[in-house]
Amino acid sequence: MNISLLRPPLAPLGGVAKARHSPCDDSLPRLAQGHEEHPRKTRYSCATGISPITYPHLGFGLGLRKEHYQAVLDRRPPVDWFEAITENYLVPGGKPLYFLERVRNHYPLVLHGVSLSIGSADPLDRDYLRQVKDLAARIEPAWISDHLCFTGVGGVNAHDLLPLPYTGEAVRHVAQRIREVQDCLGRRILVENVSSYLNYRSSEMSEWAFLSAVAEEADCLILLDINNIYVSARNHGFDPLDYLDGVPPERVQQHHLAGHQDYGDYIVDTHDHPVIDPVWALYGEAVQRFGPVSCMIERDARIPPLDTLLEEVERMRAIAAGGQAAHA
Ligand SMILES: [Fe+2]
Numbered sequence: 001m002n003i004s005l006l007r008p009p010l011a012p013l014g015g016v017a018k019a020r021h022s023p024c025d026d027s028l029p030r031l032a033q034g035h036e037e038h039p040r041k042t043r044y045s046c047a048t049g050i051s052p053i054t055y056p057h058l059g060f061g062l063g064l065r066k067e068h069y070q071a072v073l074d075r076r077p078p079v080d081w082f083e084a085i086t087e088n089y090l091v092p093g094g095k096p097l098y099f100l101e102r103v104r105n106h107y108p109l110v111l112h113g114v115s116l117s118i119g120s121a122d123p124l125d126r127d128y129l130r131q132v133k134d135l136a137a138r139i140e141p142a143w144i145s146d147h148l149c150f151t152g153v154g155g156v157n158a159h160d161l162l163p164l165p166y167t168g169e170a171v172r173h174v175a176q177r178i179r180e181v182q183d184c185l186g187r188r189i190l191v192e193n194v195s196s197y198l199n200y201r202s203s204e205m206s207e208w209a210f211l212s213a214v215a216e217e218a219d220c221l222i223l224l225d226i227n228n229i230y231v232s233a234r235n236h237g238f239d240p241l242d243y244l245d246g247v248p249p250e251r252v253q254q255h256h257l258a259g260h261q262d263y264g265d266y267i268v269d270t271h272d273h274p275v276i277d278p279v280w281a282l283y284g285e286a287v288q289r290f291g292p293v294s295c296m297i298e299r300d301a302r303i304p305p306l307d308t309l310l311e312e313v314e315r316m317r318a319i320a321a322g323g324q325a326a327h328a
Pocket residue numbers: 192225228256298
């Protein structure tokens with residue numbers, strides 16, 4: 001299948017004022033009827049009664065980093081879409097937003113946040129959500145994602161993506177907050193599995209059961225990071241295929257691929273190396289299970305030349321093509 005045929009037409013920037021909703025402290029209708037801001041493309045029908053996934057399949061993307069802004073605009077590389085770190089563009093002005101808007105004129109974008117702290121016991125940060133909503137109105141991302149974690153509590157920011165205890169109480173707590181965020185933003189969000197380095201004694205279920213339960217109860221989507229599964233599987237000693245088998249395919253909207261640092265007894269998710277072969281193999285398994293899912297390469301440190309990352313994008317594209325042929 002030629003994935004590029006599925007790319008949605010680019011909406012012109014600046015034509016979004018009519019789509020803006022009431023402020024984030026207002027209540028909006030729930031999204032069970034489906035979100036209408038993007039072209040419809042149903043990948044799966046769902047037998048569990050939820051509305052079908054309606055976000056587009058974007059193809060094969062890359063994290064947009066400042067080191068590549070000019071090259072992306074000058075060369076228009078063969079990347080289907082870019083993922084931008086939300087927090088880098090919340091200030092309404094300046095160089096980052098200047099480049100983001102110009103990249104958006106040529107590529108679909110998605111917004112990926114690190115500050116939502118959806119699992120925290122602190123109140124949701126409504127000012128942050130309003131900023132995200134304003135940015136979304138400005139650049140019209142295909143979707144918005146953040147992490148299934150907490151980044152602080154009691155007003156203290158840990159500056160890390162901390163895992164939650166996998167309990168029924170935590171499922172209900174997080175799902176309620178995700179629903180509030182979705183009501184505020186007027187769209188379904190994606191939550192991403194984080195890599196982790198500790199377990200809680202209070203956990204009652206596997207990480208994948210927790211992720212799935214949260215997604216079902218919140219009626220949100222899943223950003224399934226394949227490298228994070230690999231990292232956590234090594235750190236905690238579970239089978240990564242059990243993880244893939246335990247996630248509902250109809251909820252999986254996006255994958256991440258990244259590199260990490262292997263210290264032997266444990267792995268640290270550093271995003272500063274190429275994707276390793278076992279993670280590529282696990283991605284192939286994911287393609288077999290989930291079919292065509294938008295996927296991108298994350299590199300956040302030791303940023304190489306753009307061409308180096310483009311090689312990884314092409315490898316991702318080739319693995320997906322092979323897996324989808326087998327999946328068909
Ligand atoms: Fe990720």
